[in-house]
Amino acid sequence: MENDLISSISIGLATALTWSNLGFCLGGVLLGMFVGVLPGIGAMTAISMLMPLVYHLDPTSALIMLGGIWYGTAYGGSIASILLNLPGTPSTAVTCLDGYPMARQGRAGIALFMTTVASFFGASVGIVLMMLFSPVIVNVAFNFTSAEYFSLMVLGLIAASTISAESPVKGLAMVGIGILLGLVGMDLYASVPRFTLGFYELLEGISLVALALGIFGVAEIIASARIDQSGTLMSKVTFRSMIPTQDDRRRSLMPMVRGSGVGAFFGILPGIGPSIASFLAYAWERKVADEPQRFGHGAIEGIIAPEAANNAADQAAFIPTMTLGIPGSPTMALIIGVLIIHGITPGPTLVTERPDLFWGLIMSFWIGNILLLIINIPLIGIWVRLLQVPYGYLYPAVVMFMCIGAFTIHNNPFDVFSIMVFGLVGYGMRVLAFPVAPLILGFVLGPLMEEHFRRAMTISFGDPMVFLQRPVSAGILAITALFLLFSLVSFIRTKAAGTRARGG
Amino acid sequence: MRRFKKILATAVLSVLPIAAMSQGTYPERPITMIVPFAAGNSADILARVLADHVGRQLNTSIVIENRPGAESILGATTAARAQADGYTIMLASTSALAAAPALNSNLPYDPVTDFAPITQISLQPYVIVVRPDHPAQDIGQLIQMAKDDPGRITFASSNTTTRVASELFRSMAEIELTNIPYTGTDQAFLDVRNGQVTMMFAGSTSALPQIAQGTLRPLAVSSADRWEELPDVPTLGEVVPGYEFSAWHALVAPAAAPDEVISVLNAAFHAAMNDPEIAAQVDVALFPTTPDELSATIQRDIDVWREIVEEAGLPVN
Amino acid sequence: MQNRDFQDIAGGAILLMIGGYAALHSLAELSTGTVGRMGPGMFPTIIGVFIAVMGLLIMVPAFFRSGQPISFDLRSTAMILLSILVFGLMIRPFGLVPAVIAQTVVASLADGKRSWREIAMLCLLLCTLATLIFKLGFGLQVPIANWPW
Numbered sequence: 002m003e004n005d006l007i008s009s010i011s012i013g014l015a016t017a018l019t020w021s022n023l024g025f026c027l028g029g030v031l032l033g034m035f036v037g038v039l040p041g042i043g044a045m046t047a048i049s050m051l052m053p054l055v056y057h058l059d060p061t062s063a064l065i066m067l068g069g070i071w072y073g074t075a076y077g078g079s080i081a082s083i084l085l086n087l088p089g090t091p092s093t094a095v096t097c098l099d100g101y102p103m104a105r106q107g108r109a110g111i112a113l114f115m116t117t118v119a120s121f122f123g124a125s126v127g128i129v130l131m132m133l134f135s136p137v138i139v140n141v142a143f144n145f146t147s148a149e150y151f152s153l154m155v156l157g158l159i160a161a162s163t164i165s166a167e168s169p170v171k172g173l174a175m176v177g178i179g180i181l182l183g184l185v186g187m188d189l190y191a192s193v194p195r196f197t198l199g200f201y202e203l204l205e206g207i208s209l210v211a212l213a214l215g216i217f218g219v220a221e222i223i224a225s226a227r228i229d230q231s232g233t234l235m236s237k238v239t240f241r242s243m244i245p246t247q248d249d250r251r252r253s254l255m256p257m258v259r260g261s262g263v264g265a266f267f268g269i270l271p272g273i274g275p276s277i278a279s280f281l282a283y284a285w286e287r288k289v290a291d292e293p294q295r296f297g298h299g300a301i302e303g304i305i306a307p308e309a310a311n312n313a314a315d316q317a318a319f320i321p322t323m324t325l326g327i328p329g330s331p332t333m334a335l336i337i338g339v340l341i342i343h344g345i346t347p348g349p350t351l352v353t354e355r356p357d358l359f360w361g362l363i364m365s366f367w368i369g370n371i372l373l374l375i376i377n378i379p380l381i382g383i384w385v386r387l388l389q390v391p392y393g394y395l396y397p398a399v400v401m402f403m404c405i406g407a408f409t410i411h412n413n414p415f416d417v418f419s420i421m422v423f424g425l426v427g428y429g430m431r432v433l434a435f436p437v438a439p440l441i442l443g444f445v446l447g448p449l450m451e452e453h454f455r456r457a458m459t460i461s462f463g464d465p466m467v468f469l470q471r472p473v474s475a476g477i478l479a480i481t482a483l484f485l486l487f488s489l490v491s492f493i494r495t496k497a498a499g500t501r502a503r504g505g
Numbered sequence: 506m507r508r509f510k511k512i513l514a515t516a517v518l519s520v521l522p523i524a525a526m527s528q529g530t531y532p533e534r535p536i537t538m539i540v541p542f543a544a545g546n547s548a549d550i551l552a553r554v555l556a557d558h559v560g561r562q563l564n565t566s567i568v569i570e571n572r573p574g575a576e577s578i579l580g581a582t583t584a585a586r587a588q589a590d591g592y593t594i595m596l597a598s599t600s601a602l603a604a605a606p607a608l609n610s611n612l613p614y615d616p617v618t619d620f621a622p623i624t625q626i627s628l629q630p631y632v633i634v635v636r637p638d639h640p641a642q643d644i645g646q647l648i649q650m651a652k653d654d655p656g657r658i659t660f661a662s663s664n665t666t667t668r669v670a671s672e673l674f675r676s677m678a679e680i681e682l683t684n685i686p687y688t689g690t691d692q693a694f695l696d697v698r699n700g701q702v703t704m705m706f707a708g709s710t711s712a713l714p715q716i717a718q719g720t721l722r723p724l725a726v727s728s729a730d731r732w733e734e735l736p737d738v739p740t741l742g743e744v745v746p747g748y749e750f751s752a753w754h755a756l757v758a759p760a761a762a763p764d765e766v767i768s769v770l771n772a773a774f775h776a777a778m779n780d781p782e783i784a785a786q787v788d789v790a791l792f793p794t795t796p797d798e799l800s801a802t803i804q805r806d807i808d809v810w811r812e813i814v815e816e817a818g819l820p821v822n
Numbered sequence: 823m824q825n826r827d828f829q830d831i832a833g834g835a836i837l838l839m840i841g842g843y844a845a846l847h848s849l850a851e852l853s854t855g856t857v858g859r860m861g862p863g864m865f866p867t868i869i870g871v872f873i874a875v876m877g878l879l880i881m882v883p884a885f886f887r888s889g890q891p892i893s894f895d896l897r898s899t900a901m902i903l904l905s906i907l908v909f910g911l912m913i914r915p916f917g918l919v920p921a922v923i924a925q926t927v928v929a930s931l932a933d934g935k936r937s938w939r940e941i942a943m944l945c946l947l948l949c950t951l952a953t954l955i956f957k958l959g960f961g962l963q964v965p966i967a968n969w970p971w
Contacts, residue, residue, distance in 0.1 A: 143695065181869050226902060400926075409960070412573075412963050451865045456685055
């Protein structure tokens with residue numbers, strides 16, 4: 002086994018380290034990072050843009066480049082989140098919560114540096130899992146049925162409501178609004194439109210990208226356009242200003258480990274993506290933190306965990322794609338499409354039939370992530386300088402990028418109008434002090450929850466015991482119950498302590 | 506003044522077609538091909554491969570304009586309202602031209618009167634698959650099982666087209682089946698493989714590799730003839746007489762497009778589809794037809810779909 | 823400080839309306855089905871009721887406590903949203919460059935501290951950037967500039 006692994010690694014390195022493949026890897030990660038920074042434009046856009054080129058490449062090189070774009074976007078997405086409170090990709094939306102306050106405190110350099118490190122760490126965990134445990138992991142994913150998915154969504158939603166601790170009721174209300182927005186569109190079972198207000202554009206639902214751009218990005222611009230921030234953000238950009246303090250490093254280690262674990266787990270489940278992984282990693286950090294009140298005000302744990310998670314998930318998503326032939330996301334489906342164009346069938350036999358491709362790809366992931374690390378650190382200085390541009394010039398530019406990004410989702414102005422509406426909603430939520438993150442998580446999880454609940458119930462012919470009879474599903478529900486109980490107890494305790502403190 | 510403008514406009518308008526004709530050779534400028542799917546989708550790849558070939562033949566370029574969304578309705582609406590000068594065409598599928606009209610009573614376009622058919626592009630029959638260790642050894646046994654225990658046999662549908670294919674089977678075989686809808690093929694495959702769902706109608710592209718690897722077992726194909734790749738698998742029509750179902754892609758132009766343009770495009774796309782290099786690049790079976798044949802196919806499938814939708818009790822918006 | 827928490831009164835009231843609308847609409851227009859075979863209306867009805875209850879829980883206590891006044895930046899909101907609106911209306915008929923110019927000018931009016939010269943420079947820069955990145959780089963499917971009439 003060990004010899005096998007070493008020979009596999011050397012096959013992989015021999016493939017990945019050719020000059021041309023290194024070039025494709027570098028090209029891929031750079032393009033990925035670039036589209037990641039641009040709001041609304043993501044891996045899908047970049048990959049489909051390169052489709053014509055991909056025909057003429059050999060499949061390994063093609064995959065190395067497309068893979069680079071895919072995980073490169075996660076690096077780029079966090080840059081816009083931290084500097085401008087504008088999620089470059091939905092999976093980095095949660096990074097805004099603490100990344101942006103860090104930037105406002107003049108700690109943008111540290112935030113960017115540490116997300117780069119956390120991203121690299123998370124990606125490495127994903128890659129190691131892929132190398133060692135692909136077969137085992139595939140079995141887990143294979144045996145996840147709608148009952149397990151439903152239980153997992155319930156756990157996710159309960160966790161979601163704790164993302165904002167200011168007021169649990171407001172958090173829950175926003176989860177509800179998120180779910181409601183997620184239900185807009187054609188009902189899967191009965192093929193009737195729900196809440197589409199007569200717009201054909203809404204038949205396939207509200208776009209997550211438009212929603213995230215609107216309630217984070219546009220709302221931020223409205224709130225900050227008239228506040229003169231120049232000079233308050235960053236006086237100097239030196240290499241020193243990127244170096245995390247002792248305290249930062251100490252706080253970052255465990256969130257990185259936990260985040261990677263959460264990300265790797267959710268990454269392998271088809272249909273669940275890096276977005277959900279990053280939100281849940283954040284919720285978990287908040288739950289285990291000694292001082293949860295620091296979250297939302299620039300807690301470094303709040304950017305480390307989700308960044309490790311979304312990168313781990315990005316890598317782990319390749320496991321079911323390559324070994325089961327089951328893509329977990331539209332982007333992965335595109336990647337399978339590329340394999341099929343070249344007459345290669347992803348599936349259990351891929352690893353034995355095309356070891357050069359499988360191991361070459363895995364090794365290229367690592368090389369790509371190392372390249373990203375090396376490229377990113379000197380670039381941080383340049384990105385942070387963006388904050389020195391007077392805000393009066395910066396914000397109209399950001400609005401332009403958001404408008405064009407929204408337009409490209411469907412090549413339709415409808416999504417531009419969507420970000421306008423969601424911008425108003427997001428700003429209204431700020432004005433009335435409602436948290437934004439639970440809404441996004443509810444939006445992503447709610448429809449999945451409904452879909453899997455209805456499917457599990459139909460498959461079991463209406464027997465609700467299905468959720469408790471399947472051991473994994475029952476286990477997840479038990480954890481959820483414990484979690485609820487724990488939250489309730491700690492809530493009552495803090496309430497009691499608060500009353501005593503005020504009373505005394 | 507207004508009168509003068511009107512006269513002028515009429516004059517210009519009446520001269521325009523003549524001017525265009527006197528110039529003669531269509532096409533004189535790039536052609537826009539509306540594709541109501543996202544870039545990178547299999548239909549988009551099909552469109553791009555063909556557009557590249559046809560563009561070179563006609564000494565112009567064919568620009569792909571992706572207008573995805575709302576089950577092709579948005580793209581088809583755009584195409585229906587485009588200028589009928591032959592410089593806008595659309596590569597559509599069963600979704601826009603048969604499914605949408607059957608499922609919506611007030612579409613913004615009419616699939617028959619708003620479009621001039623050019624040629625059918627592909628024909629995509631389905632294959633019924635079950636998990637490898639399922640007790641039914643052939644499609645006849647599956648039908649018998651469904652008759653013995655009505656409603657216990659479930660089928661996965663990954664979109665409206667596969668759902669209608671399944672409902673048609675259900676109604677013609679006179680059995681009861683329970684529909685389990687999915688948002689995509691992939692989770693549906695997983696659930697068929699791990700036994701959550703009994704069967705599904707799957708497209709050749711995604712199903713054949715899994716059949717080859719032994720993770721799914723074919724019971725029947727939905728086309729009129731058996732497949733080259735699966736010579737031992739019967740057609741569904743052999744067991745349920747008269748059953749035949751296929752999805753397709755087709756090329757259409759706005760209704761008033763000149764006949765000359767239609768025939769130029771028909772010939773050019775046929776040449777592309779007959780090029781063996783193109784056939785190797787796309788993963789669907791190419792199926793060139795005359796405009797009249799396509800027109801008949803569209804009309805027939807709209808009728809079939811309407812009937813199924815009504816019979817299966819699917820709501821019409 | 824105000825003698826009632828108007829923030830939460832307004833927020834709760836809005837939630838109550840949204841939740842109520844969602845629940846009533848779902849009950850009226852969509853079928854709820856049974857638990858074993860849920861119809862399209864079941865889940866939205868539950869969610870609607872849930873939101874409405876949360877709205878009440880937020881609104882009622884707010885009548886009995888003091889709170890922050892609501893501050894709403896009307897000018898900024900109007901100009902930023904308007905700039906997005908004009909972009910969306912102009913991008914198809916007029917093309918990329920006119921849409922970007924209109925959007926930039928309107929958005930700049932939100933803070934209103936820039937001179938016309940500065941705004942013009944910004945427009946020039948953004949049009950160049952947009953054309954280079956999106957039109958030439960990503961092959962955006964709109965013309966650079968177009969005159970629809």
